[in-house]
Amino acid sequence: MSPRKPLAALGAFAISAALAVAAPASGAVAGPPGGTTAGAPGGISVVGDTSPVHDPALTIDDDGTWWVYSTGLLNRENGGTVQMWSSHDDGTTWAYEGTVWDEIPAWIDEHFSDGALPDNLWAPEIYEHDGTYYLYYSASRFGTNNSLTALATNTTLDPDDPDYEWVDQGPVITSPAPIEDGKTFNAIDAGIVTGDDGTPYMAIGSHWYGIFLVEISWPSGKPVEGALENAVHLVDRFAPGNRVEAPYIYERGGWYYLFASFDACCAGADSTYKVVVGRSRSVTGPYLDKEGRNMVGGGGTVLLESNGPVAGPGGQSVHDGVLAFHYYDGANEEIPYFPTLGLHRMAWEDGWPVVDQTLAVPSISAEPDDVEVAAGGRAVFRTQAAGTPRPVITWEVSDDGGATWRAPSGGQPATRGDGSSVLTLRGVTPDLDGLRVRATAQNAAGRTTTEEATLTVR
Template sequence: MLAFLPNAAQAEASYPDPLPITGQQIIHDPTVLHLKSGGYVAYSTGGIIGARTSKDLRQWDDAGNAFATPPSWWYEYNDTGDPWAPDISYRDGRYWLYYAVSSWGTNHSAIGVATSPSGLPGTWTDHGKAFTSETTDTWNAIDPAIVRADGRLWMAFGSYWTGIRMVELDPGTGKAIPSATVAHLATRPDAPYAVEGPYIVRHGRYYYLFASYDACCAGVNSTYKIRVGRSTKVTGPYEDSTGKPLLEGGGDLLLAGHGRYIGTGGESVFRAKGGDWLAYHYYDGEDNGTPKLGLNRLSWTRNGWPVVL
């Protein structure tokens, strides 16, 4: 347990580099899980939810795609059946995969859900839409992240269209409870309210909301960075270490671009080797901005804030 303060003002040179990895490094919006059968799986944007597997977190192998063909309903949201930003979790004896289907610049979007007995690519059964948004909504149903709290199941999601939101799910179906209230977790003061890619974990008495701020998907011109806030309730309100609400643009800076590692974001958190790990993508400044997998250990300060190692 470390005693220093969060790295909100950390100098660029002091950000740690990601764990050196080999094999298939190309990835975007990674979600990683340690499987009950041993080893790790990572799913990501690209392909039909692209898959990577590893035995040790260092050597990653291409494992194809979650699905052999896109479920037909995906084409309601884009012409290519292209899914985004998956989230993998395990509960009630099954693996659950959530993902978004949309197209650039619209909130006519949907989050789908699938289950698998093993969590491995090629074993997923799709169950259709878990939650949707339309152009009349003030939120965007993309970038899902599942969290359990007090015996209930929740999904954080969203980007731009007023920032990060949350909805309660039916644990049996894994889909949004009909007419459930959509909570508001984080935003920025000014358009385009550039907060997206949420992930929530519990540590001690707090829930921690990690999110990607600023511009994604522009290669070496990307300005993505990861910020974090916390709350004693999963639905918020979330604040940073200075007490500034994330609904007012707050958020401690956890990890930003440094050196060749540009535009760090699209993050998730997973347990491995007895501790917490941060998975994210960065754009490699020494490889024409190719998006690659970043992995770092997470530690926690004495005051209960995450620190990237």
């Protein structure tokens, strides 16, 4: 048995963006960046810095900023520590914000000094309690359950805040060690949840005997005395390899929903990872699926699985009804099946989460027209696209006859609810004569680019 996590491709590439932003054009873009699916159930199409994201932990700050923390890069690239990403438009456009630390803490290397050292830090979890952010993360000797989950704390998520500092709080839980009834487990993939009586717990585990629930306490964020011996067994497939991991428990409407990942991760197009769910009235279970099968014993209703270019979705977290996960992107033409961020605002039917996995490549329903305008005037380009999930439209301009393209200055205009987008260039100058303009509509199924339009300045 071997845990998931490190993917060889992660160490080979730096952060990739959906659009490279170069020097600004002379014209300004009207309107702030905007998402297309705020509040509506369904897939959220994402653009910007969305790869390589693995095991995303999603949270939303008080100021509305969306944050994702994810597994570090292999071979200690960029230090190998937990990566950070932010969005200011409800999860549509993402920017890479660097890593929590410049290097893996020295005490972790000391812990693993009798053999191979961890290549990177895995599977973060972010949880706020009483004004403190608790960032849990894992380190492991790959292919074994010689693992640990550790903790860092901060009072803010904003790297520009003068009080911003991730303080190392050391180890939280380690394996190999016996857990409930002498079973073995793997101390990775922490997920924090609070019971209805206010007691905090950590769900944890991968392969071996599966997933367990361990009581912790505040403000330490660490297990209470006797927590391992008194752990509750939540998920065990009773199958060779016991491929279950990445627990996340989410409370809604008096039910606790246990999300987990089943099957094989980290094999690109061949990944069979999928997200399953069960529910319970009690945080300690038992968790049953839609058919009434206990998740200790193989139960688990499939919520999200491979579909077309979306291969091996899993490693999930949930925040405010939004399911965050990674998948291997078959629509990525530059690096096929590179791990990328997926987001889906879940619908709920009969007390169960539902996702619509319908995929349709974007199609352009309205091409941008050529525009002629007097110097000092305003040039307006419009386009519209359809697709499922609803695509995001991003614009590009070229002033060298289409040899190179760049994002227009001022940011991207919003993609509207009807799938349209309007690029406005104000106060155009004679040097913009001949500027070429195009737009790309993108979703998880792929991307489609419009015909080029030309600006003529009289």
